[in-house]
Amino acid sequence: MKAVVIENYGGKDQLKEMDVPMPKPTAHQVIVKEMATSINPIDWKLREGYLKQMMDWEFPIILGWDVAGVISEVGSDVTDWKVGDKVFARPETTRFGTYAEYTAVEDHLVAKIPGNVTFEEAGAVPLAGLTAWQALFDYGDLKAGETVLIHAGAGGVGTYAIQLAKNKGAKVITTASEKNKALLLSLGADQVIDYHTENFVDILKDVDVVFDTMGGDIQKNSFKVLKPHTGRMVSIVGETDPALSKEHDVAFHNIWLKPDGEQLSQIADLMEAGKVKSVIGATFLFSQQGIYDAHALSETHHAVGKIVIKFEQ
Numbered sequence: 001m002k003a004v005v006i007e008n009y010g011g012k013d014q015l016k017e018m019d020v021p022m023p024k025p026t027a028h029q030v031i032v033k034e035m036a037t038s039i040n041p042i043d044w045k046l047r048e049g050y051l052k053q054m055m056d057w058e059f060p061i062i063l064g065w066d067v068a069g070v071i072s073e074v075g076s077d078v079t080d081w082k083v084g085d086k087v088f089a090r091p092e093t094t095r096f097g098t099y100a101e102y103t104a105v106e107d108h109l110v111a112k113i114p115g116n117v118t119f120e121e122a123g124a125v126p127l128a129g130l131t132a133w134q135a136l137f138d139y140g141d142l143k144a145g146e147t148v149l150i151h152a153g154a155g156g157v158g159t160y161a162i163q164l165a166k167n168k169g170a171k172v173i174t175t176a177s178e179k180n181k182a183l184l185l186s187l188g189a190d191q192v193i194d195y196h197t198e199n200f201v202d203i204l205k206d207v208d209v210v211f212d213t214m215g216g217d218i219q220k221n222s223f224k225v226l227k228p229h230t231g232r233m234v235s236i237v238g239e240t241d242p243a244l245s246k247e248h249d250v251a252f253h254n255i256w257l258k259p260d261g262e263q264l265s266q267i268a269d270l271m272e273a274g275k276v277k278s279v280i281g282a283t284f285l286f287s288q289q290g291i292y293d294a295h296a297l298s299e300t301h302h303a304v305g306k307i308v309i310k311f312e313q
Contacts (some may be wrong), residue, residue: 001019001101002018002101003017003018003100004100004286005020005060009049014047015295017288026075027076028075028078029075029078029105029107030071030075031103032067032102032103032104032105033101033102034068035069036309037064037067037123037286038123038128038156039291039298039309040298042065042127043295058095061097063099064099066088066125066127067103067126068087068119068122069087074107080107087110087111087112088122090126090257091104091109092105092109093259101311109260111265111267115272116271117268117271120280121271123308125278128306129267129276130257130260132157133164133266135234136168136209137164141209142170143169147207148171149173149222150162150165150173153174153175154177154183154184155303156305157236163187163275164276166188167270167275170208172190172191173204181194183304200221204225206225206227207226208231209232209234210234212234213235213237215237215238220240220244224248228249229249231248231250233250234253236257239254279305279306280306280307281303285310285311285312286310291309
């Protein structure tokens with residue numbers, strides 16, 4: 001089968017299309033013929049070598065951790081899925097990723113694609129959608145009636161987070177550029193702060209939950225707007241100085257996504273009900289050049305929503 005791999009760490013020129021062996025399912029895996037995958041910042045960060053200490057893998061490495069497609073084979077002990085099922089998943093993190101025509105996924109990580117959701121819309125969801133879900137609910141413990149500040153609301157994770165928080169009944173505030181304001185209001189944001197012209201620290205106070213997707217000074221300043229004693233910050237970009245959390249008397253969590261088929265199924269239900277949708281800012285065809293161009297767009301940090309890779313059918 002065709003896959004786009006890296007054989008060394010480095011720039012986008014390390015992305016190479018090659019033939020690799022077809023995956024074979026273990027007893028509790030399914031093989032998915034891919035119809036769509038998507039790009040996440042972790043893809044090019046790993047390609048550059050930033051995560052090589054955490055993920056000390058042999059080359060070649062197939063990047064990618066989102067898949068939507070059709071089951072083509074099931075393992076001997078799989079009972080809940082059959083060949084022909086339309087599914088999506090965030091597979092386990094291995095060196096055999098989803099920039100390939102077929103991929104193996106543990107059966108408990110798979111979720112059914114609703115009939116009103118396309119492969120591209122489903123393929124955009126898993127990593128970003130689960131990251132938003134776990135940040136807001138598993139760690140942020142966001143409740144109806146609370147106020148949440150979501151940084152970079154127009155990004156892949158942010159667009160899902162806004163919708164999930166709104167569906168929970170929270171007041172949703174987000175930071176973004178003025179050009180994306182209308183989109184984010186349509187997704188459910190109650191207030192959009194233009195980071196080019198406004199400083200959120202001057203505007204907000206007593207926020208219950210901050211979802212930090214930026215780090216650096218944004219993270220440090222976000223402590224100032226949290227409600228003392230009960231405020232919570234959840235970050236997906238790094239740890240903070242413990243003194244800041246103590247000084248402002250708030251909780252801080254730095255999280256790493258855990259694949260979860262049940263949570264993905266709950267997101268699928270919301271999509272089927274029209275309460276959550278994928279915002280797809282760009283689509284590329286699966287090829288060495290397509291992945292290259294998608295990485296280039298992701299690296300600008302200005303892509304709106306998700307960047308999707310579509311497979312020829």
